[in-house]
Amino acid sequence: xxxxxxxxxxxxxxxxxxxxxxxxxxxxxxxxxxxxxxxxxxxxxxxxxxxxxxxxxxxxxxxxxxxxxxxxxxxxxxxxxxxxxxxxxxxxxxxxxxxxxxxxxxxxxxxxxxxxxxxxxxxxxxxxxxxx
Amino acid sequence: xxxxxxxxxxxxxxxxxxxxxxxxxxxxxxxxxxxxxxxxxxxxxxxxxxxxxxxxxxxxxxxxxxxxxxxxxxxxxxxxxxxxxxxxxxxxxxxxxxxxxxxxxxxxxxxxxxxxxxxxxxxxxxxxxxxxxxxxxxxxxxxxxxxxxxxxxxxxxxxxxxxxxxxxxxxxxxxxxxxxxxxxxxxxxxxxxxxxxxxxxxxxxxxxxxxxxxxxxxxxxxxxxxxxxxxxxxxxxxxxxxxxxxxxxxxxxxxxxxxxxxxxxxxxxxxxxxxxxxxxxxxxxxxxxxxxxxxxx
Numbered sequence: 037x038x039x040x041x042x043x044x045x046x047x048x049x050x051x052x053x054x055x056x057x058x059x060x061x062x063x064x065x066x067x068x069x070x071x072x073x074x075x076x077x078x079x080x081x082x083x084x085x086x087x088x089x090x091x092x093x094x095x096x097x098x099x100x101x102x103x104x105x106x107x108x109x110x111x112x113x114x115x116x117x118x119x120x121x122x123x124x125x126x127x128x129x130x131x132x133x134x135x136x137x138x139x140x141x142x143x144x145x146x147x148x149x150x151x152x153x154x155x156x157x158x159x160x161x162x163x164x165x166x167x168x
Numbered sequence: 169x170x171x172x173x174x175x176x177x178x179x180x181x182x183x184x185x186x187x188x189x190x191x192x193x194x195x196x197x198x199x200x201x202x203x204x205x206x207x208x209x210x211x212x213x214x215x216x217x218x219x220x221x222x223x224x225x226x227x228x229x230x231x232x233x234x235x236x237x238x239x240x241x242x243x244x245x246x247x248x249x250x251x252x253x254x255x256x257x258x259x260x261x262x263x264x265x266x267x268x269x270x271x272x273x274x275x276x277x278x279x280x281x282x283x284x285x286x287x288x289x290x291x292x293x294x295x296x297x298x299x300x301x302x303x304x305x306x307x308x309x310x311x312x313x314x315x316x317x318x319x320x321x322x323x324x325x326x327x328x329x330x331x332x333x334x335x336x337x338x339x340x341x342x343x344x345x346x347x348x349x350x351x352x353x354x355x356x357x358x359x360x361x362x363x364x365x366x367x368x369x370x371x372x373x374x375x376x377x378x379x380x381x382x383x384x385x386x387x388x389x390x391x392x393x394x395x396x397x398x399x400x401x402x403x404x405x406x407x408x409x410x411x412x413x414x415x416x417x418x419x420x421x422x423x424x425x426x427x428x429x430x431x432x433x434x435x436x437x438x439x440x441x442x443x444x445x446x447x448x449x450x451x452x453x454x455x456x457x458x459x460x461x462x463x464x465x
Contacts, residue, residue, distance in 0.1 A: 045216060047319040047407055049209035064388050078220065079387035080396045105397065107220060116216055118319075118400070 038091055040072040043114045044099060051099070051120050057091040059113055060165055061106050067165075070113045077108045083155035085123065086115060087165050095166055098123040100159050102152045123159060131156050172450070175443045179436060186432035192258070193425035200351060200418035203315045207348065207411045214404050221364075221401055223384070224394045235391075237333070237398040240363035246283045246338040248306070248329070249274055250361075251297070252345035252413045253290035255311055259421035262346060262354065263292035269356045270344045271300065285338060289325060289410070306332065314410040322407035329406075330399060333362055345409045346416040352423045354416040361405055364398070 042059050044052035059070045062084030068077075086099045101117035108114075135153050138146050225238060251270040253263045270293070274284045285306045288294040294308040307328055312321040332338060341362040346354040359365075386393055 043212070045213045047210060047213050047322075047404055048206070050212050064392070075385065077385045077387060078224075078393060080393045103396075105217075105220060105393065107216070114216055116213055116220075 038072060040070065040074070040110075041112045042070075042088060043112070044086065044101075044120060045114065045116050046120045047118065052088065052097065056088050056096065057093060058089040059115075060085070060087040060089075061113075061115060062086065062101070063106070070108050073110045074108050074113070075110070077106070079106050079108075080104070081106055081115070081117070083152045085159045085165075086117075098166075100126060100156055102155075121156075126156055126160055128157065128160055131160075170446070172443065172446055175439060175446060179439045179443065182432055182435050182439065186429055186436065189425045189428040189432060193422055193429060196259075196418045196422040196425060199315070200415060200422055203411065203415040203418055204348075206315055206318075207408075207415050210408060210411055214408050217397070217401055217404055221394075221397055224390055224397065225364075235394065235398070237330075237362055237402060238364050238394075241336070241339045243339040244282070246285070246340070247277055248285045248287055248332065248338040248341045249277075250287045250289060250325075250329075250341065250343045251293040252343060252409055253288070253293035253296075254413070254417040255291040255313075256417075257292060258424060259417055260424035260427075262417055262420035263290075263296075265356050266344060266346060267293055267296040269358075270297075273342070273344065273358065274301065274304075287325075287329070290413075306337075312410065314407075314414045319403075319407055322410055323403055325410075326399075326403035326406045329362070330402060343406075343409055345413045346420075348412045348416040348419065351419045354420060359405075359409070361402060364401065 039055040039057060040059070042052065042054060042056045043050065057072075060067055061070060061079070062081050063079045064082050065079075067084070068079070081101060081104045083102045084100070086101050087095060088097045088099075090096050099117075100121045100123055101115065102119045104115060104117035106113065106115045131153050135150065135157075138150050138153065249270055251266050253266045257263065270286075274286070277284050284304060286297050286301060286304045287307050287309075288297050288305065289309045289312065291310045294305075294310055297305055309321075309325055309328075312324075314321055329341060333341070340360065343359045343361050345357060345359070347357040349355050
């Protein structure tokens with residue numbers, strides 16, 4: 037068993053569905069890697085990067101998710117995310133602008149958006165996991 | 169007897185009506201296809217979420233905080249009814265059947281001594297209930313345009329509902345919407361949204377993975393996941409209903425316009441026949457006049 041089937045699903049559509057070598061998922065208590073044959077786990081996610089690798093551990097795609105859930109069993113990994121962006125499509129300047137607009141407002145909703153926007157910046161800045 | 173010109177005008181007006189209904193039918197058909205695709209695309213998410221939820225539902229012990237979405241408030245005195253209609257008319261009985269069903273439901277709940285509030289979605293039901301029971305409307309949503317804006321607009325409805333719920337404004341929420349059965353038929357359906365009705369969804373699951381459930385590891389833990397999952401589930405259920413109603417609307421409009429086109433065709437046939445007969449009658453009359461004039465000389 038060298039591959040695991042991976043689904044990335046948003047409420048609007050199925051974004052990714054293929055056999056892959058490894059996935060790194062931003063679990064609430066920390067990132068975790070999913071390889072074929074992973075034990076059964078159900079986890080909620082924090083905003084962060086979902087990285088998808090091919091069989092030779094080469095990075096195929098990276099996505100930003102704003103939270104959601106992951107369900108893992110030995111053959112399959114499913115990520116349910118509320119909103120999904122491909123990392124390449126994010127624009128730093130736009131997000132920074134959003135952060136500026138949000139600053140100063142103090143409601144639960146704004147705080148939530150702030151956390152997501154900050155996480156987006158972090159995701160853009162870091163090149164962690166890009167090569168393994 | 170109507171003059172030839174009158175009939176001609178009438179025919180022309182029916183012909184242009186027919187053109188409009190044909191165009192509307194085709195527009196509805198293509199919109200239907202699009203919103204059907206949307207509804208299909210949304211299915212994996214909601215079915216996965218339901219599966220997760222039903223395997224977790226058993227771990228909900230206490231009735232505090234978010235968990236109340238599952239266990240209920242322990243009362244059933246105050247209701248919120250959410251009729252989901254279209255924003256536009258010309259789609260047969262689509263809107264009126266929703267309004268009628270909701271009206272009936274509200275009346276029967278009131279007969280049992282419950283307090284009922286309304287939260288209409290869509291212009292047609294908002295307008296109807298603005299006339300019928302204005303003081304019971306807590307909030308209304310129009311121009312949601314679900315097929316373009318997507319999940320965001322479902323979130324609006326869901327957030328409002330949850331705010332009201334956690335403020336203790338109501339105990340139960342029922343959705344009334346058109347379930348999309350096929351392109352030409354919709355079924356008015358009532359669905360209890362809050363508290364979540366797990367009995368039906370968990371039943372399906374119990375068959376296949378009752379054994380598999382037990383061995384999952386939960387991270388951070390079952391209760392935390394459940395707390396995240398429940399509000400999302402409300403939103404996703406609303407999203408699903410809105411999409412389904414949108415597809416149903418286009419289907420209903422397509423059927424209604426198809427009928428209208430056919431009726432217009434029949435009317436044109438009838439009028440054309442009448443036009444030809446009248447013309448023939450005039451010709452015959454004129455001939456008779458000429459002949460009888462010639463004979464009398």
